[in-house]
Each structure stands twice: as structure tokens, then as C-alpha cells.
Amino acid sequence: MASFAHDFPFDPAYGRTLDDLRAVDAPPAPDGFAAFWRGRYEAARAVAAEPEIGPLEDERDGVRIHGVTYTSVGGVRLGGWLVLPAAGEPVGHGFVVGHGYGGRQEPGPDLPLPLPSAAAILPCVRGMGARGLVAGIPDEADRHVLHGIASRETYVIGDCAADLWCAASALQELFPGLAGAGRLGYLGESFGGGLGALALPWDERFGAAQLTVPTFGNHPLRLTLPCAGSGESVRRYHRGHPEAVDVLRYFDAATAAGFLERPTLVAAALFDPSVPPPGQFAVYNALAGERELLVLEAGHFEHAGLGQDVAALGAARRRFFGEWLGR
Structure with a gap:
């Protein structure tokens, strides 16, 4: 059981040992779960992403970084970054890189990419980050996570998953050599990890994925666990609107993981004040x-061993994608 000095009014390890966490299961899929998500995916695949590449913004870590925009469901135009090999060599691999809650204001720490000669699109999903702003959608995590929660058709999380599918379409439109099943990899942390678990089971274009501290796992359990992240906003809302659980069942990353058959590396934490570890492990356990x-x-959480965790994750990520996509 992980233990750190902290000032949170709750235990970010939630009293669980690693063995306890390895035993957390996933809620059963509600009626029509797979059909709901396949329908959302088919609608996203019908969208012409029409990506447009902006000027060069940076060059580092062996890559060139450009701004990029593309179209997602509902005709929403979103922005982000396109990462290309710096030497101009042919693109041999492709990645979609999801972001944490709060969005991204720059490409951030997701570079270098796990494989050489790779291209990646780092999208800002709707409502998140300066390049993902959309009128009417809150840009603060605590409000964003509640937007449209009254029904499964209007809940913003479903459209955010579609933004990832459309980002994949944009990457394949730019690089037709990446078209086909199993040609893409996915990286997602926290919010992006949960979205990846929801989106990837239905999209054959992805051959492997890495999810770091994924959120949205086992909502019934999450609703009982205080936290410092967006889940606390959902907990507060649920107290006044218990019917929200019927919508949340369709957006449970652990339930979706039960349909995810692609090789997946999950980095899950023993101690996490923002995304309760039982939910993270529920995603892994259900794969x-x-x-x-x-x-x-x-x-x-900042801690003395953070550098070691980051280094271990980087090494595992390179080896994992080298094994599953580097052939």
C-alpha cells in the first residue's frame, strides 16, 4: 500500500493493497452498450476530417511540430499539433495522443514518440485547451465533465471520444500509407486514458494502446470515493441527480475495456488523489x-520517485510499441 505525506482530507491510496487493486472488477455492460458505441463510431467515420497543417512551430526531440486543424462530429473544427519526423524521412508509424483533463496548451511532455519515423496528431478535444474551445462547452474540467450528462446522446464525453476517432481520420487523410487495420497506436493519460478505453474497442485502425492512470473506470465505485479530480464534480452532481448513474454506465472505461482486444499497456498508480487507483486498475483488470x-x-502527485516512474514508463512504452507496432 503506497503512503506519502499529504494534506488531502482523504487517503489517496483508499486503503487498497496491490492485491486488492488487482481484484477490482468492472461493472456489467448495460443493454445496448456495444451498439451505442458502434453507432457513435460509424457516425464519426462518416466525417470528412479535412485536416489543414499550419506553419512550423517547433523542432525538437527529432521531430518537427506544426499546428493542425480538423473537423469532428457535428461539424466542429478542432485544433492541435501534428508531429512529423524532423529529417523528413517517410512516415512509417502513426499515433493519436490524448491529453489530460484541462487540455493542452502546447505539445507538452508526450515527446519523443515511442517509435522512430512516426507521425502523430495531438488533438485538443472539444472544450479543452486553447485549440479545442467550442462555444457552449465549458473549458474547466469540473464543469466540462458534467456537460450534457442528462442523457447518453448529449453527454460531452461521447463527443470527445469521437474527436479522437476523427483525429485518427485526419492523420490517415494526411498519410494514406497509414490507412488500414492496426496501423495506428494510441497514447492517453488520465482523461485521455479513459477516453482511449472508451474509443478504442470499436476502431480497428488502432493496433496497440498505452493508457496511463486512466479515468472513468468503474463509475459505481468511483461515486463512493472522494478525490481531487473531475470525479468529485460527478460525485457532487450524482448526490442531487441519482439518475445520472444510468448515463454513466454507458461511459464506464472499465466496462468498455471488456471489449478492447488490442494489446494494451496500462500504467496504474497505487496512490492518486485525482483519479482513484481502484478505477484505474478496474480498466486494466477488464481488458x-x-x-x-x-x-x-x-x-x-509530486514525489521523490517521480523521475523513476517517468523513466520506467518511457522505457516500457518504447519496448511495448516496438513489439506490437514496430514490425
Whole structure:
């Protein structure tokens, strides 16, 4: 059981040992779960992403970084960054890189990419980050996570998953050599990890994924666990609107993981004040395909061993994608 000095009014390890966490299961899928998500995916695949590449913004870590925009469901135009090999060599691999709650204001720490000669799109999903702002959608995590929660059709999390699918379409439109099944990899942390678990089971274009401290796992359990992240906003809302659980059942990352058959590396933390570890491990435990677990001492928390966790994750990520996509 992880233990750190902290001033949170709750235990970010939630009293669980690693063995306890390895035993957390996923809620059963509600009626029509798979059909709901496949329908959302098919609608996203019908969208012409029409990506547009902006000027060069940076060059580092062996890559060139450009701004990029593309179209997602509902005709929403979103922005982000396009990462290309700096030497101009042919693109041999492709990645979609999701972000944490709060969005991204710059490409951030997701570079270098796990494989050489790779291109990646780092999208800002709707409502998140300066390049993802959309009128009417809150840009603060505590309000964003509640937007449209009255029904499964209007809940913003479903459209955010579609933004990832459309980002994949944009990457393949730019690089037709990446078209086809299993040609793309996915990286997502926290919010992006949960979105990845929701989006990837239905999209055959992805051959492997890495999810770091994924959120949205086992909502019934999450609703009982205080935290410092967006889940606390959902907990507060649920107290006044208990019917929200019926919508949340369709957006449970652990439930979706039961349909995810692509090789997946999950980095899950023993101690995390923002995304309760039981939910993170629920996602890993439910995975239906080849899976690999990297246990982190802590997530969303500065600690003495953070550098070691980051280094271990980087090495695991390179080896994992080298094994599954580097052939």
C-alpha cells in the first residue's frame, strides 16, 4: 500500500493493497452498450476530417511540430499539433495522443514518440485547451465533465471520444500509407486514458494502446470515493441527480475495456488523489486482449520517485510499441 505525506482530507491510496487493486472488477455492460458505441463510431467515420497543417512551430526531440486543424462530429473544427519526423524521412508509424483533463496548451511532455519515423496528431478535444474551445462547452474540467450528462446522446464525453476517432481520420487523410487495420497506436493519460478505453474497442485502425492512470473506470465505485479530480464534480452532481448513474454506465472505461482486444499497456498508480487507483486498475483488470501492467508509485502527485516512474514508463512504452507496432 503506497503512503506519502499529504494534506488531502482523504487517503489517496483508499486503503487498497496491490492485491486488492488487482481484484477490482468492472461493472456489467448495460443493454445496448456495444451498439451505442458502434453507432457513435460509424457516425464519426462518416466525417470528412479535412485536416489543414499550419506553419512550423517547433523542432525538437527529432521531430518537427506544426499546428493542425480538423473537423469532428457535428461539424466542429478542432485544433492541435501534428508531429512529423524532423529529417523528413517517410512516415512509417502513426499515433493519436490524448491529453489530460484541462487540455493542452502546447505539445507538452508526450515527446519523443515511442517509435522512430512516426507521425502523430495531438488533438485538443472539444472544450479543452486553447485549440479545442467550442462555444457552449465549458473549458474547466469540473464543469466540462458534467456537460450534457442528462442523457447518453448529449453527454460531452461521447463527443470527445469521437474527436479522437476523427483525429485518427485526419492523420490517415494526411498519410494514406497509414490507412488500414492496426496501423495506428494510441497514447492517453488520465482523461485521455479513459477516453482511449472508451474509443478504442470499436476502431480497428488502432493496433496497440498505452493508457496511463486512466479515468472513468468503474463509475459505481468511483461515486463512493472522494478525490481531487473531475470525479468529485460527478460525485457532487450524482448526490442531487441519482439518475445520472444510468448515463454513466454507458461511459464506464472499465466496462468498455471488456471489449478492447488490442494489446494494451496500462500504467496504474497505487496512490492518486485525482483519479482513484481502484478505477484505474478496474480498466486494466477488464481488458479483453493482450495486456501489460506497469505499477506506478503515484499519479497526479509530486514525489521523490517521480523521475523513476517517468523513466520506467518511457522505457516500457518504447519496448511495448516496438513489439506490437514496430514490425
